[in-house]
Amino acid sequence: MNDKEIKNIKTSEDLVEFIKLKTSNSSDMYFRKVNVLEEDIYIIYNECTASTELVSNFVIRSLEDISKSNMTDEKLENIKNNLEDEKINKENLRIKKKEKLYKDLNLKLNKINEEELIDKIEKTLSICKVKKIDLKEDNIFYYLFSGFTLIVHNKKILAVETKENLDRSIQEPITEVAVKGPKDGFLENFQKNVGLIRKRLKDEHLVLNEKKIGRRSKTKVGLLYVEDIAKKEFVRYIEDKLKNIDIDGIIDSNYIVEIIEDSNKSDFPVTISTERPDVASFYLLQGRVVIIVENSPFAIVVPVFMEDFIKNIDDYYQKGSNIVLTKIIRYLALFITLFTPAFYVALTTFDQESIPTQLLVSFVTQREGVPFPAFFEATLMIISFEILRESDYRVPNVAGNTLSIVGALILGDAAVSAGIVSPIMIIVVAITTISGLMFTDINVVNALRKWRLIHLFFASIAGILGLGVSVLIFTVKMTSITSFTKPYTYPFAPVDFTQIGERILARKNIADDTKRQKILTNNLTKFNKE
Amino acid sequence: MKNKIIFLLIVVVLFNGLNNSRELNDIAIVSSIAIDLDEEDNYIASAQVLNTKKTGGLSSGGSSSDGAIINVYSNKAESIQEAIRNMVDESPKKLYLAHMKLLILSEKVAKNNDILDTLDFFIRDNEGSNKFILAIAKDCSPKDLISQLTPIQTMPSQNIISSITITNKYEGISSDNRFSDNLKIMLEEGIEPVFVSLSLSGDIEEGKSEDSLKQTSPASNIKIDDLAYFKSGKMIGYLNQNDNMVYNLMENKINNAIIRVGQNEERIVAEIIKSSCKMTPKLENSKLCVDIKVDLECNITEIGQSKNLNNKENINDANEKIKDEVKKYISKYIYDCQHVYKSDIIGFGNLFYKHLNKEYKKIKEEFEKKYFPNIQVNIDVNSKLPDEGGIKKI
Incomplete structure (x- = not known):
């Protein structure tokens, strides 16, 4: 809204006309004129985002109450009548005095009505969240479409929160499953998301820094951090990044991720998107920063390391001593999913002498009659599995069964019977895919898929040598990734043996884990153990 | 520009390997080789090739009735390399020697020719393995030895290797030295090598057929025999029990x-x-x-x-x-x-x-x-x- 437009608005009617003009007479805008204390008051709200029930029960009724309580003339009449009834003429003088008193009172009241009706309404309204709006500073449309009701009287505007509840209730997170542990997940509602974290960390140091981003969407983006744990310069760094965002709309938190990501193009995600408030709280206590975006059930955690994707919050909800093996299996799965097809192709097309004889015989027998080279066979199978996976994500649950039956039959059995692929290739691709799906973040799964194909390509050209070259490239690529200035492959490169020993392979007992990570915070002591 | 050079280097390095690539379908796995001499001192090389045909063969337990588990190819030439390479005249696939487990020399070869000279091909060949066991065929043709089908172990050469290892382990006789170990002994000063010997008894022709395996005791038997001792590269005889x-x-x-x-x-x-x-x-x-x-x-x-x-x-x-x-x-x-x-x-x-x-x-x-x-x-x-x-x- 520019100044000229604001200057033109002189009365309530002008404002109403202005809104009608701006919204091009949108049919969901609702205007109502009420009379309070003989003053015209406009009530404006958006039918779709505001709750009509709240408007009528609290706004309109409150206004009526104001009118009633101020019907002074009637009251005066009543008192007069009463006095006449009592027939106390002697007290005429007193009545006159009283009359005068009431007249004064009435005069005062009327004055108030004229000057501070809006204030009065603000005081009397039985709704908690009320805001006076200055046309120059505030965008009335933001309030209108956020579900506020505007009460307009003589250019003065009062915004009253009458939001319709457009959110689902708190549900179990779908993408991140924990065997044990809390079952609540983030929603599309900003306040509730922050609330879910606040509920867990009732600490005055937990700071929420809120911004509205997006020219059209005006999405609330909140930066959460624990003030005395998170590194100040890091928080400022993220704040600056958020400040500089200029975009027309933020539909999901991934928009923010992509804008604020470091300039290096990495296939692996440099932020964690989590649906779990417990995960967000867990990272906040480590000194990381959580970004909550309105309308997205995924909170963003920065900075992250590759290791965080291999770790799972569930590890902290289970017995620590058993987690060692779980973690070893996860690292094993990482290597299996990256290298198995490449390794298989390299061995079977270049280095047959390194396969044990019995196994080689079995391989050769299985490949007998397969018309394609091993590389092509592997690519074919990987692509078929990827198609199956992609359609499995997209297809609604009702058709899921059909898909899996068709997929399993065609890919698993018929392809072998038809002699298109060898059974061993099915095993190789199956173990690869299963290992890849162990990682919850879809971005990690996709990045692993890309590198798996690159390794496969190199291995098919030059066997183990080629695989060595691609592993080299992979290592260089991985170690050059930074997640918001932090090295991605920490604590492997740069190497930090204490971290590897205490956190990566094993998990420290929670009672003994008194120190925070140096890379994330300057406030190292979690608590003192006597 | 820099990127292009690196890319080119990678391509050059990688595409060097292309000519080495070989699909599994194109190789015939040789599990053992027998070498004999004919009357004109030509080498007769026989190769035992594992049958990897889909029906029958080894993957389905080897008990299937279509096709034998092994095929034996034989060829005669002036040199061992020629004899082995020219087997592709008969075989549809190139013989792949890296998985050879057993090399059997006939007594005649061992006694007449210097052993290092005979085995030069196996020492020199870049694709060969030196983890095989060298054995002498005692009183029998080495070709017959590798043509026998054996009970219990599916792969006949594996069967013989197991026998050698087991006799060495539990009876203290025979020698399961791999060829590389023997080579070391042969090249060393003041020590002579011994090699394990194999003898064949029973119906040799019947032993080549799978019907032989359907009986409780197979028609032919391969036995681990006394060690053969050498002197100056030539075999002299066998040790006493x-x-x-x-x-x-x-x-x-x-x-x-x-x-x-x-x-x-x-x-x-x-x-x-x-x-x-x-x-x-x-x-x-x-x-x-x-x-x-x-x-x-x-x-x-x-x-x-x-x-x-x-x-x-x-x-x-x-x-x-x-x-x-x-x-x-x-x-x-x-x-x-x-x-x-x-x-x-x-x-x-x-x-x-x-x-x-x-x-x-x-x-x-x-x-x-x-x-x-x-x-x-x-x-x-x-x-x-x-x-x-x-x-x-x-």
Whole structure:
């Protein structure tokens, strides 16, 4: 809204006309004129985002109450009548005095009505969240479409929160499953998301820094951090990044991720998107920063390391001593999913002498009659599995069964019977895919898929040598990734043996884990153990 | 620009490998090779190729009736390389030698030709393996040996290898030295190699058919026979039965072996469970002399009647008998080597070469003929019977 437009608005009617003009007479805008204390008051709200029930029960009724309580003339009449009834003429003088008193009172009241009706309404309204709006500073449309009701009287505007509840209730997170542990997940509602974290960390140091981003969407983006744990310069760094965002709309938190990501193009995600408030709280206590975006059930955690994707919050909800093996299996799965097809192709097309004889015989027998080279066979199978996976994500649950039956039959059995692929290739691709799906973040799964194909390509050209070259490239690529200035492959490169020993392979007992990570915070002591 | 150069380098490095690529379908896995000589001194090479056809073959347990588990190709040429390479005339796939487990030479080849000369191809070939076991076909054609189908183990060559390993491990005879180990011995100073020998009995033709395997005892049998000893690269003959065991004892290669003293009611059968042998060369009055110290740990596994092992004396008595018997074996073995086989398979020459190098250099030329047969040997056998056996008295 520019100044000229604001200057033109002189009365309530002008404002109403202005809104009608701006919204091009949108049919969901609702205007109502009420009379309070003989003053015209406009009530404006958006039918779709505001709750009509709240408007009528609290706004309109409150206004009526104001009118009633101020019907002074009637009251005066009543008192007069009463006095006449009592027939106390002697007290005429007193009545006159009283009359005068009431007249004064009435005069005062009327004055108030004229000057501070809006204030009065603000005081009397039985709704908690009320805001006076200055046309120059505030965008009335933001309030209108956020579900506020505007009460307009003589250019003065009062915004009253009458939001319709457009959110689902708190549900179990779908993408991140924990065997044990809390079952609540983030929603599309900003306040509730922050609330879910606040509920867990009732600490005055937990700071929420809120911004509205997006020219059209005006999405609330909140930066959460624990003030005395998170590194100040890091928080400022993220704040600056958020400040500089200029975009027309933020539909999901991934928009923010992509804008604020470091300039290096990495296939692996440099932020964690989590649906779990417990995960967000867990990272906040480590000194990381959580970004909550309105309308997205995924909170963003920065900075992250590759290791965080291999770790799972569930590890902290289970017995620590058993987690060692779980973690070893996860690292094993990482290597299996990256290298198995490449390794298989390299061995079977270049280095047959390194396969044990019995196994080689079995391989050769299985490949007998397969018309394609091993590389092509592997690519074919990987692509078929990827198609199956992609359609499995997209297809609604009702058709899921059909898909899996068709997929399993065609890919698993018929392809072998038809002699298109060898059974061993099915095993190789199956173990690869299963290992890849162990990682919850879809971005990690996709990045692993890309590198798996690159390794496969190199291995098919030059066997183990080629695989060595691609592993080299992979290592260089991985170690050059930074997640918001932090090295991605920490604590492997740069190497930090204490971290590897205490956190990566094993998990420290929670009672003994008194120190925070140096890379994330300057406030190292979690608590003192006597 | 820089990126382009790096990319080019990578491509150049990688595409070098392209010509090495080979699909699994294109190779015929050779599991063993037999080499023989014909009358005109041409090599006859036979290769046992594993049948990897989808139906039948090895993957379905090998018991399927369509097609044998192995195929044998044979070819004759002036050189071994030619003979093997030219097998593609018959075979639809190139023979792949890296998985060869067994190389069998006929007696004729071993006796007539220098072994290093014969095996030059296997030492030199870049695709070959040197982890195979070299064996001599005793009184039979090597081609027949690799054509036999064997029970229990699906892969015939694997069956033979297992037999060799097992006899070495539990009987103390035969030698499961891989070719690379043997090569080391052959190239070393003052020691002669021995090779395991295989003999074939029964109906040879019937043994090539799968019907033979359907019987409780197969038509033909491959047996691990005495060790064949060599001298100056040529095979001379076979060791006697007990010498096989003593050879392994002296080489410290015994895991388990059986020793019997006496007969019938007097018999004591002991199982050697630990053994170590140490040879120390020395010069005594300018005569070559070797101290042999053998430590044994035995376990009595069978004993004749009327022996009470509760009695310390009886145990000591048994122990002494075992000692004497082993001593007898060793002295006979050394006598055989010196005077019957006339081959330094014990490695006395090597011993002097290593420990008394100066003296050895002087007599090197005449060592074999003049000194070797006259080396004095002091044998000291120590035996322990830590466990007298579970049953002390019946």
